[in-house]
Amino acid sequence: MNTNEQAQTSSHLPAWLAPWLDWRRKRCWLIIAFALYSLAGFFLVPRLVEKQLKAPFAASGRTATVDQVKVNPWLFKLEILGTEIRDTDDVVIFSYDRLFVDFELKSLLRWAWTFREISAQNLYLHEERFQAADTRLGRLLSAFAEAEVSASEAPDEGEAIALPRLIIERLALDRGMFSVRDQTAGNFEATWGPINLSIADLQTLPNRNGQQQMSIETATGGRIDWQGELQLVPFSSRGTVQLTGRSLSDFYRYADHFLPFQISGEGVQIDLNYELALLQGELVASVRDLNASTQGTRLTLDNDEEPLLQLDRVSLAGGTLDWPEQSAGAQSLTIDGMELDVALMPDGDLNLYALLPTTMEPEPVSSGDRDPALDWQVNLGRLELTPALIHLRDEQMTPPLAVDLQDLTLVLRELNNQPGTRMPLALAMTLSSGGRISLDGELGALPAPTLAGAFSLEALSLPVLQPYLETQLQALLTAGQLSMQAQIEHAPDQLLKAGGALQLADLDLRDALEEAPLLGWQLLTLDRFEADLSAASLETSELRFSAPYARLHIDEQRRTNVEDLLVMPADDVPVDEEMALPLERLSIGGIELDGAVLDFSDRSLPLPFAAVIQNLTGQISTLATDSQEAATLDLNGQVNEYGEATITGALRPMALKQQSRIAMIFRNLDMGRLTPYTIQFAGYAIDDGKLDLDLRYEVENSALQGANDIVIRELTLGDKV
Incomplete structure (x- = not known):
């Protein structure tokens, strides 16, 4: 087109527009660049983004679908709608309704990638374990690794990977969901959600703190809340964590598949303050003000209908933990309303042995090795058990002996795991058959158990021992009350040593064959006795x-x-006459x-x-x-x-x-x-x-x-x- 033709064409345009479309002017090229940038940003970039999202999954045999990609090239905003990723067996492993990214040009001024917002709505993640080391995520990562262009592109092993300079003013997850399935645990399934996460001012720039807040709800009615500060370079975090409701129910269900018993509970309440940091590549952690409580905990052996152990409430107050100092402690641990069933089975084993996994084998420990537990300093100011009920049964007897330890209270103070520690102990209980038992003294745990204190029996009813008597003598123990006050001692070289006084009142032993009195008395008094089981000796006064x-x-x-x-x-062998x-x-x-x-x-x-x-x-x-x-x-x-x-x-x-x-x-x-x-x-x-x-x-x-x-x-x- 010649100049005349150009002029003729321009004459048909409005006078104000003609100068803008004159190709000889810079403004015309600016308009063209603007148009091309807009076309590319609004139409081409969304297609490229969608293609890049799908490509790695297609190469790994997975399927990725995206409903829509929106890009605003002028506001630097990206919106991806309806993304879904399916595994090779057509199971959805990842999806979200909306992913929104708002990039800011001030990145150029800060010399850091800066985002006003990165948020996701209704994000869903599914993980499944097929065998011990075989999971969906593991398979996906392996497929990605096989699809890499060349191994030479990977960084050297000794090369440190530096984080990019990154600033995210708001990182958010709205109504997320995480589900898990474990085929190795009886097809265990659990779902956690909705998960809501909000982090303000997340940065990889040195010494910059962000504020985070997260909440997770479980399908069983539990809730986990986390809020505090987060710094990525160098890494540090501090804040509070709170668990409420049935937050541990899924954990209980999962543990059931590996343990010979089932655990259930009505709810938990856990809150704590924490601090985490990486100093010179080492983790430094501390927990303060740990307060926890559980309600309605039940433990039932497999194939049993009635619970073996019931705990109305367990409370921990003032818990602390420090790493790498390896120190842990608490002000108090209180167990309320414990009910325990203890039975000696016909084969001579305690029913409590069934709590141990059958595959558990202790690792051999050399006599010169130090117990790793001793590297930790563990302290508990007070352990209290009240009021407890323990059902005792001896099923080796016919009929079985049964007695309950009622109103059992235990207070143990100044507990720790250091050798030589003596912990004040107070124990008291009553027996359903009649009588009361108490012990006040000191208990040691390491390096070997020790016990010393004042032991007391008050009016202990003896007829409860009738099943044992019947194995030796055809007699009926119809009455008798034993009372004793003694100082007892147990140590590694001292099985049991006791010294004190006792009284046995109103004994009545009757001949079971002739149904006539056989032996009895109004009162037996022993002012002093000394018993030593290690020396197999007994000395008494008159x-x-x-x-x-x-x-x-x-x-x-x-x-x-x-x-x-x-x-x-x-076996019809006569009793040894000696x-x-x-x-x-x-x-x-x-x-x-x-x-x-x-x-x-x-x-x-x-x-x-x-x-x-x-x-x-x-x-x-x-x-x-x-x-x-x-x-x-x-x-x-x-x-x-x-x-x-x-x-x-x-x-x-x-x-x-x-x-x-x-x-x-x-x-x-x-x-x-x-x-x-x-x-x-x-x-x-x-x-x-x-x-x-x-x-x-x-x-x-x-x-x-x-x-x-x-x-x-x-x-x-x-x-x-």
Whole structure:
């Protein structure tokens, strides 16, 4: 087109527009550049962005779809709508409804990539584990790695990767969602969301802090809140974290697949302040003001319907943690409303053993290795358990023994894991069967458990031990209360040492075969005892019995009623007749009887004899296993109104069935009142008479030997029979 033609064409344009379209003028080229930039920005760039988004996923065998890409080249804004990425099996692994990026030109002034806003709405992320080290994300990253142009483009291993200079004035996630599935854990599935995240002034410039705020809700009704400050270069963060509601429910469900029990809970409340930093490549962390509580925690063994452990509330107050100092602690840990079921199973194992994973094997530790736990300094100001209920059962017994430890309280103070620490301890409980137990002392844990303190039993009811008694003796323990006050001690070289006093009141032991009293007393008092299990020794002061009762009958074969009550072992092997005391040293400082009653009979005599000795009083001298002298027996009592009875003898504690001698002397017995036997003489009944009787018994080789002298005086015969 020549100049004339140009002029002719321009004449058809408005006068104000013609100068702008004159190609010879710079303004014309500016208009062209503006138009091309706008066309490219509004139409070409969105296509390029969409293509670049899809390309890497297509190369890895995945599918990426984008509904729409919007670019405003003049405001430097990018908006991507409806992005979805599907895995090779057509499962959605990533999506969002809207991604918005607002770039600012002041990046040129700051010499840093500056964004007014980067935000995403309804972002969804899905992760799935197929095997131990096989996940969807891992497969995707491996596919990306295989699609790289060349390995030479990767940075050298020793080359540090510097973060770009970046400023994001607002980084936000609105209503995000994260789901996870683990096929190795029984197809465990969980979803967390909506997730809301807001970070203000996030920068990679040195020493610049940003403000972050995040909230996560779980499908089970839990919520996690996080807010504070975040600095990327050098990295540091400080703030607060809070968990509320059923935030741990998904964790409980996941753990169920790996543990032999299930955990459930009504909710948690956890809040803490934290600080994190990287100093010279090392992590420095601290936690302060950690307060946590759980409600309604239940632990149930697999295949059981009733919970093994129930905790109404667990509270931790004033928790702290410091790294790399390796220090952790808390002001207090309180457990309220604990209920625990403890059972000794028929196979001899505790039901609590079922809490341990069957595949767990302890790693061998060299004797010279230091326990890594000791590298940590752990402190707890106070551990309190109140009120607790423990159900105890022994299913080896028939019927099973069952007793509850009620109103159990435990306070342990000044706990730490340093060797040699002694922690004040206070323990108290009552038994459902009757009685109270308490312990006040000090407990040590490292390097080996130690215990020392004052132990007390108050009116402990003994009939609860009936199932154990039945395994040894066919007798019924219908009454009896044990009280004891003792100082106890346990140490690595001291299994148990105890010293104190005890009282056993109102004992009533009955013959289960004849349903008659067998043994009992009103009160047994022991002012002092010293027991040492390591030395297998027991020393006591004098045993004082008040109003004791015993029934001893000898049959025609010179077997006692006590022998008839002994229970034979299940394999029908007779009980070992040897008297094998489990003590290497036994010393009893004598036995005193006051107001005793002995129901005695001997059918092995030529003249069967039976008498009830009343008001039997006297002593048995010291019994000691380390003494060559036998203990002497000297008792005196009364039979009916005018009869007298004297019992003497010698006993050796370690050879009761080998070298025991007892003499029973009866004088002035009224024969007419000797029951339950009807005494006859020359075919006539005896109406009256006096009887003097000397009975001598010796035990040799576990056999009862006897000799007797009988004198009858003032005999009066009755009717012929």
